[in-house]
Amino acid sequence: MDTDAPGRRPQAAPVAQRATAGIPGGRRKQRVSMADVAQLAGVSSQTVSRVSNGHPAVVEATRQQVLAAMRQLGYRPNSAARALRYGQFNTIGVILFNLSSTGNSRTVEAIATHAAMEGYAITLIPLDAPTQDNVLGAFTRMGELAVDGVIVIIEVHLLDTNTVVLPPGVHAVVVDSDAGDRYPVVDTDQADGARKAVFHLLDLGHRTVWHVAGPVESFASERRARAWRAALEAYGRPTPPVERGDWSAESGYRAGLRLAEQPDCTAVFTANDQMALGVLRALHERGRQVPAQVSVVGFDDVADASSYLPPLTTVHQDFAEVGRRCVRALLGQIRNGSTDPGTDLVPTRLVVRASTAPPP
Helix, strand or coil: CCCCCCCCCCCCCCCCHHHHCCCCCCCCCCCHHHHHHHHHHCCHHHHHHHCCCCCCCCCCCHHHHHHHHHHCCCCCCCCHHHHHHCCCCEEEEEEECCCCCCCHHHHHHHHHHHHHHHCEEEEECCCCCCCCCHHHHHHHHHHHHCCCEEEEEEECCCHHHCCCCCCCCCCCCECCCCCCCCCEEECCCCCHHHHHHHHHHHCCCCCEEEECCCCEHHHHHHHHHHHHHHHHCCCCCCCCCCCEECCCCHHHHHHHHCCCCCCCCCCEEECCCCHHHHHHHHHCCCCCCCCCEEEEEECCCCHHHHHHHCCCCCEECCCHHHHHHHHHHHHHHHHHCCCCCCEEEEEEEECCCCCCCCCC
């Protein structure tokens, strides 16, 4: 055929040939288009689009045929163009100040899991300091990365004291804060979990309960400490001085050494399981038997809590449910276009193991 003849267009090369033409070793020269996939698969471009977007209205045999063509040509759907077309990026941003703590890391894991189940990816931006400038900078970065909404994991008193204000008009859900009058908040029922721990120890017959609290700037720590104090007052029991830690086992160990010197200390409620581990070590080193002489309760129910010596009685936090509710609340905003403030509390439960018993 004379492809240069007047009035006649050159015949196109086969799709697979065009995809590798002019490149040594058959490497692709230009991006494969949706039309190329449609031609190779013998379907319309609309069908290819439906397969790319996971649309259910495609016969399975046709879907597999299109997927095979995509693999053969090395086709990758243009997610950015699709996002601009539909105004949705299927990405959730997560801003947080500390990824090392048990609560934050497990919450992020749960958010990622449930986001993936909904067809969303997550973009994570940790901040080195909890300041207004850093938060606004993170939101600006999230905008550049094209996310549909943001989950903010706050471990310190910021939103509840107006130290940090989120940008208006942004789909956002907050975790671990007392700002439910201004933002949608999802949190563990910190106060009820602490009450369960204290009431358990008092019901065993202990005269009072000592407390190893977390950092004073932590919202969760202060909520648990206030509930501990209120529970003792409700029973008409004395309130011992609070010991402070920084969530680490080492800080719990130092607090435990001080508590071991208190002869009237027979029950301890620690604000997390890691500090409880340190308390257990300190009591053991000082010859105070657990639970024969001192009972210890933690908070979190980490995976290793049942392997502590003795196995730790603790308050179970359902981090998977926290993550699920965060994703559900944020997607509700994205899909419905409304942002209603309020706090959604996830219940806790007490897990009784061998570290608690009646007082001697």
